[in-house]
Amino acid sequence: MVAHVGTPTPAPVPVDLPANAVELRGLTKIYQPTGKAGPKHALKGLDLAIPRGSLFGLLGPNGAGKSTLINILAGLVNKTGGTATIWGHEVTEHPRRARASIGVVPQELNMDPFFTPREMLELQAGLYGVPKRERRTDELLDAVGLADKADAHARSLSGGMKRRLMVAKAMVHTPPVLILDEPTAGVDVELRRQLWEYVRTLNRAGTTVLLTTHYLKEAEELCDTIAIINHGQVVACEPTATLLRRVDAKAMCFTLERDLTAPPPALEGFSVELPEPRRLVVRYQPSRQRAGAILSALAAAGIGIIDVTTEESDLEDIFLQLTGGAHDNTGVVHAA
Ligand code: ADP
Numbered sequence: 024m025v026a027h028v029g030t031p032t033p034a035p036v037p038v039d040l041p042a043n044a045v046e047l048r049g050l051t052k053i054y055q056p057t058g059k060a061g062p063k064h065a066l067k068g069l070d071l072a073i074p075r076g077s078l079f080g081l082l083g084p085n086g087a088g089k090s091t092l093i094n095i096l097a098g099l100v101n102k103t104g105g106t107a108t109i110w111g112h113e114v115t116e117h118p119r120r121a122r123a124s125i126g127v128v129p130q131e132l133n134m135d136p137f138f139t140p141r142e143m144l145e146l147q148a149g150l151y152g153v154p155k156r157e158r159r160t161d162e163l164l165d166a167v168g169l170a171d172k173a174d175a176h177a178r179s180l181s182g183g184m185k186r187r188l189m190v191a192k193a194m195v196h197t198p199p200v201l202i203l204d205e206p207t208a209g210v211d212v213e214l215r216r217q218l219w220e221y222v223r224t225l226n227r228a229g230t231t232v233l234l235t236t237h238y239l240k241e242a243e244e245l246c247d248t249i250a251i252i253n254h255g256q257v258v259a260c261e262p263t264a265t266l267l268r269r270v271d272a273k274a275m276c277f278t279l280e281r282d283l284t285a286p287p288p289a290l291e292g293f294s295v296e297l298p299e300p301r302r303l304v305v306r307y308q309p310s311r312q313r314a315g316a317i318l319s320a321l322a323a324a325g326i327g328i329i330d331v332t333t334e335e336s337d338l339e340d341i342f343l344q345l346t347g348g349a350h351d352n353t354g355v356v357h358a359a
């Protein structure tokens with residue numbers, strides 16, 4: 024289309040874009056085991072709406088059901104019950120339309136070492152029936168910083184390059200929804216930043232992004248909305264800022280004038296630690312406890328203070344609060 028000078032042509036306004044890019048209702052998955060183990064209830068009637076245009080983070084401990092959810096969207100796992108709708112297409116009713124609406128970067132990298140990045144993208148575009156003249160191979164390679172590797176063998180690419188190539192591969196058919204399962208696992212810090220920047224760029228250009236991650240800092244910095252799932256159910260789903268405000272925990276860290284051998288009795292009712300004889304950490308809940316009460320108690324006990332710092336809580340605290348902490352089904356919470 025040719026735009027005429029002086030007469031701005033507004034972008035066509037799509038009439039029936041869905042409000043939610045992805046909508047899950049009562050989504051259930053029960054894996055039927057082959058061995059002695061009983062059936063595994065991986066998703067338990069999960070409801071989730073991912074607004075169109077969002078950069079959405081799906082968090083949860085290992086085994087929470089994140090990959091199961093994504094694999095159902097990708098058409099790799101059959102759901103047991105409920106509905107999963109992508110861009111208005113229910114995955115069981117309209118599997119092909121649903122699949123055409125998403126690009127998926129799986130948790131495991133699988134690529135043929137004998138193809139070059141260019142060949143791989145061309146092949147993928149062919150699979151999705153993208154006509155030659157509409158292919159964006161060079162543009163995509165450029166966007167993920169692999170233009171100079173276009174004709175190199177995939178086996179000569181580093182782990183981070185392969186991950187970025189997978190993102191480009193997921194975008195060949197320009198899907199409105201991009202799904203990344205643990206995109207930065209094993210990617211070093213600098214490349215992680217590059218990948219984030221590209222994901223942000225795609226999002227700003229209108230792509231709805233759903234990503235799962237173990238790195239809570241990643242979700243905190245990148246995502247506008249975060250859902251936390253645990254044991255196959257949603258335990259929180261809120262804008263990132265709202266979620267962060269939910270943490271009702273702060274700490275004051277004191278440097279003391281003299282050594283203490285035990286936490287002072289005056290601070291009964293607070294959670295107190297004495298990591299060093301002159302270092303006292305007092306945790307409190309701002310909603311029901313006042314910082315002033317801590318200071319008065321210390322003054323009344325005759326404990327001199329040289330310095331004090333405070334610590335705000337972050338996503339990790341909320342995550343631990345909502346998922347039952349390190350004693351749940353994960354064992355470990357990684358913070359980047
Ligand atoms: P996450 O990606 O959040 O770590 P998964 O979706 O991989 O979680 O797993 C959710 C639960 O389902 C776990 O208890 C896992 O052991 C189980 N599970 C995943 N895949 C299978 C499978 N193919 N067969 C049986 N159980 C499975």
Ligand code: MG
Binds near residue numbers: 089090091130
């Ligand atoms: Mg997983």
